[in-house]
Amino acid sequence: xxxxxxxxxxxxxxxxxxxxxxxxxxxxxxxxxxxxxxxxxxxxxxxxxxxxxxxxxxxxxxxxxxxxxxxxxxxxxxxxxxxxxxxxxxxxxxxxxxxxxxxxxxxxxxxxxxxxxxxxxxxxxxxxxxxxxxxxxxxxxxxxxxxxxxxxxx
Numbered sequence: 001x002x003x004x005x006x007x008x009x010x011x012x013x014x015x016x017x018x019x020x021x022x023x024x025x026x027x028x029x030x031x032x033x034x035x036x037x038x039x040x041x042x043x044x045x046x047x048x049x050x051x052x053x054x055x056x057x058x059x060x061x062x063x064x065x066x067x068x069x070x071x072x073x074x075x076x077x078x079x080x081x082x083x084x085x086x087x088x089x090x091x092x093x094x095x096x097x098x099x100x101x102x103x104x105x106x107x108x109x110x111x112x113x114x115x116x117x118x119x120x121x122x123x124x125x126x127x128x129x130x131x132x133x134x135x136x137x138x139x140x141x142x143x144x145x146x147x148x149x150x151x152x153x154x
Contacts, residue, residue, distance in 0.1 A: 036125045037077070039149035043129045047092050047100035047146035056097040057130060057144035064135035068142060075128035075148055077102070077110070079121060092146065094128055099146050109152045126150055 039045075050057060061069045076093045083089035090102040090110055102110055114121065126148050133144035 037150060039126070039151045041149060043127070043147040043149045045102070045106060045148040045150045045152070047148060048103045050100035050146050051143060053097070053099045054144055056094075056099055057146070058133065060095050060097060060099070061130055061133055061144060064133050064141070066136050067134060069130050069133045069144065071130040073128045073130060074125050075099075075146070076123050076125055078123050079111070092128075092148070094130070094146070102148075106150075106152065110150065113152050 058064060060073065061071055073094050078091045078093060080089040080091050081087060083091075086104060086107070088104070088107045088111055090107040091098060092100050092102065101107070128149070129147045131145050131147060132142045134140070134142045
């Protein structure tokens with residue numbers, strides 16, 4: 001086999017592997033939802049762990065600017081029963097990208113509310129607000145944050 005054919009074969013194999021695993025490793029997920037959960041409009045539920053997903057938030061917000069972002073979006077709440085760190089974990093996705101989690105207390109409260117209202121254990125949408133993420137130069141850079149409008153209290 002010639003060197004060129006070997007390189008082409010290797011490139012094709014790499015592309016196939018990338019297509020198979022890129023979505024999961026990048027935090028991208030497509031899920032069906034069972035409906036929406038609506039809060040009072042206060043966006044009082046802060047998402048935690050978003051520092052690990054700044055690149056996703058920057059992508060969703062369209063980059064950084066001089067001013068702090070205030071971008072309305074829809075989030076999807078995904079129960080992660082198999083989460084190694086917290087069996088009650090609830091992951092937050094926006095535009096198919098993982099952006100963080102509900103706090104431990106909020107996740108318990110959210111799950112309890114689903115059970116109390118006899119809602120199916122499924123994925124639900126809620127209103128989200130992406131804030132922060134400025135870059136004014138000279139090292140004045142703010143992290144993105146996410147707030148959710150949920151009808152539960154911490």
